Amino acid sequence: MPKKDSLIKGTLILTLAALVARGLGLFQRVPLDHLWGTKGGLAFGAANNIYLLLLVFATAGIPSAISKMVSERLELGREAEVQRIYRAALRFGVIAGIVMTAGLLIAAPLYARLSHIPYATLAIRAIAPSLLLFPVIAMMRGYFQGRQFMTAGGISQIVEQIARVLTAVALAYALAGWGYDDSYIAAGAAFGSVLGSIGAFAVMLWYAYKLRQADRGRTEPASSAPASGAGAPSAPSAAAAANAGAGEPPVLTRTRDIYAAIFRISIPILLTAMMVQVIYFFDQTVLIPLSDWKFGAATAERWGDWLTIRAQSIAGIPPILAIALSTSLLPVVSAAYASRDMDRVRRQSSLAMRIAVLSAMPLVLVLATAAHPVTGLIFKTAEGSAIVAVLTGGTIFQISMMVSNSILNGLSLQRKAMAHSLAGIGVKIALSFALTPFFGIYGLLAATSVCFIFVTVRNMRTIRGIADVKVLGGRWPGFAAAVAVLAAIGAALAHYAAAWFSPLGWRWPYLLAAALTGAVVCGAYPVLLVALGVVRAEDVDGFPAKLRKLIKPFLRLRPRALQRGDGV
Structure with a gap:
């Protein structure tokens, strides 16, 4: 059997895979943004958002449930039951896909008519067949995650993105060369997800075969070996036996x-996991109807294009680590x-929680400031960069919300996480209808950040009451000061540097x-964290050796503070 991955190792595997996948996904948007106009971007964005929402609906809750059920029962030595759960989940995946x-x-x-984007119909239909395989793929990923073997899901994610991006860009440019309009070009790009699903499914089948072979090799000698031997099925842990x-x-x-x-x-896990994609889907659906009366349909359509193609793509980068951590x-x-x-x-x-907040913040700061x-570097123009900044800045609250949701799910408090998420969505909807007609897309985005903050606060209050989890203890003032200083420096540099280098052109x-x-x-960032006493020596003791070696020089900058500790 493949060796189980620790929390740090599993997170690194999934983070690397997600970074590659997100990078490829962003790469896909760049040539497409240069290829089509506003209508093409809106059509592809509408298809992609509704597809991602349905994909989360089909894949988020049950794989997480499988991961939880499998890990619990393996901890208690109930392997035959694990296999029954896996087979039942695969059957559900087939039905859900159809x-x-x-x-x-x-x-x-x-849907296309409801969101005032009637030309998105073809793109939505082109992306639909990919949903045939993704539910089954997700069930398999959940099973592997429950066995704490993250490599299979990571590799399948990378292969999926490579196949999807190559197909999407090739089809889009071919259709454009043949003289088709934006609606057909967007449909060609959307169809790339179908080839991506086939590639991911092939990878998961290969890893399932390897895992089956490893399990057979592990159990065959067990009949002649003592039950406690190395080749025997895993027995319940000592802690589990004590609490049988x-x-x-x-x-x-x-x-x-x-x-x-x-x-x-x-x-409950599904309703929690769907939250971010529900918000994206909601924003795509109501932006034009709520704002065109004051700002005009043309402006609202441009906002929608910039939001779905530019802002959501860039804002999807910082939460990658949180997604990997949560998984x-x-x-x-x-x-x-x-x-x-x-x-x-x-x-x-x-x-x-510490890894999520401390490691995501510099990326959030850079992309926001x-x-x-x-935006100007990646896309055709720098238009919409203010939308990118606002949406990306709020992702730090999305990250803390996602990781705290996962902790609640692990504590068997799925209903608490669900209740907090549903209440947060209620706050988001109410604020969106109140703010968007008067402030346009910026009211819509402000409502999103308030929603994430609301859910995070509710989650952490519950978690502290059960497991006494503390993220930074009394170090929050130092962390806030570091963020404020770096935000000011980053904004000033980004503003003035563009003028300094403008003579270079292109x-x-x-x-x-x-x-x-x-x-x-x-x-x-690390210098300020150490100087303000946010990061201390004891915080990195559990990190991998290479990472500790990289961080230790910064820790020597403030030795006295490092000797003091408070609750974390």
């Missing part, structure tokens, strides 16, 4: 019971909680301004 593909093909024109019968998950023998347990766990954290916390090892729950949860040069001013801002902000 139903959702047919439903999207039928509903495409209705106390809060263990029920034994599931019938398919009906398995589905009942899966849906009981997955529905790898769930089985780790679930296993610890199943054996009632609350100290391990506290340590792993605190570590995950240097939004103008970054895209060099954008490239050099973005690079200078990124270098200064990322270079000064």
Whole structure:
């Protein structure tokens, strides 16, 4: 059997895969942005957002539930039950894929008219067949994650993106060369997701075959070996044995019971996991109807194009680590909680929250403060950079929300996470209808940030009451000061550097301004964190050796502070 991945290793694998996938996805948007006009961008954005929403609906809840159920039962040595759960999930994935593909093909024109983008119908229908395979792929990923083997999901994600991007760009340019209009070009780009799903499915089948072979090799000698030998199926841990019968998950023998347990766990997780994509889908749907009365249809359409093609693409980069952390954290916390090892729950949860907040912030700062040069460098023009800045700046609250949701799910508090998320969506909808008609897209984006803050605060209050998880303890003032200083420096550099380098022409001013801002902000960030006592020696003791070696020189800058500690 492949070796299990630790929280740090699993997170790094998924983060690397997500970075490659996100980079390829952003690469796809760049040539397409140069190829089509506003209508093409809106059509592709509409198809992509509704597709991603349905994909999350089909894949987010049940794979997370499988990951949780598998990790709990493996911790307790119930491997036969794990296989029953896996088979039941695969059957559901097949049915879900067929139903959702047919439903999207039928509903495409209705949604296109509702969102005032009737020319998006063809693109929505072109992307629909990819939903046939993705639910099954997601079930397989959930199973592998529950076994804390993240490599399979990471590799399949990269292959999926490579196949999708190559197909999308090739088809779009071919259709443009043949003289087709933006609606057909957007449909060609959307069809790339179908080839991506086929590539990802092939990778998952290969890893499933390898895992099956490894399991056979592990169990065959077991008949002649002692049950406690190295080749035997894993036995319950000592902590689990000590707590046997106390809060263990029920034994599931019938398919009906398995589905009942899966849906009981997955529905709250699903509604929580769908939150970000629901917000993106909601924004795409209501932006033009709510704002065109005051700002005009043409302005609202440009906002929609910039939001879906530029802002959402760039703002999707900072949460990559949080997504990876949430995925790898769930089985780790679930296993610890199943054996009632609350100290391990506290340590792993605190570590995950610190990693998420501290590592994401410099990227958020760079992309938000240097939004103008970054947008101008990547896309056809720098238009819409203010939208990019506002949406990207709010992702730090999205990141903290996602990781805290995962902790609650691991603590078997899915309903709490769901209730907080639904309340947050209610806040988002109310504020959007109140602000968008008067402030346009900026009112819509402000409502999103308030929503993320609201959910994070509610989540952390619940988590602290159970596991006493603290992220930075009394170090928040120092962290806030570091962020404020770097935001001011980054904004000033991005503004003045573009003027300094403007004589160079072409895209060099954008490239050099973005690079200078990124270098200064990322270079000064760890120095400020150490100088203000935010990061201390004990915080990096659990990091991999190479990472500790990289960070230790910064820690020597403030030795006295490093010897003091407070609750984290």
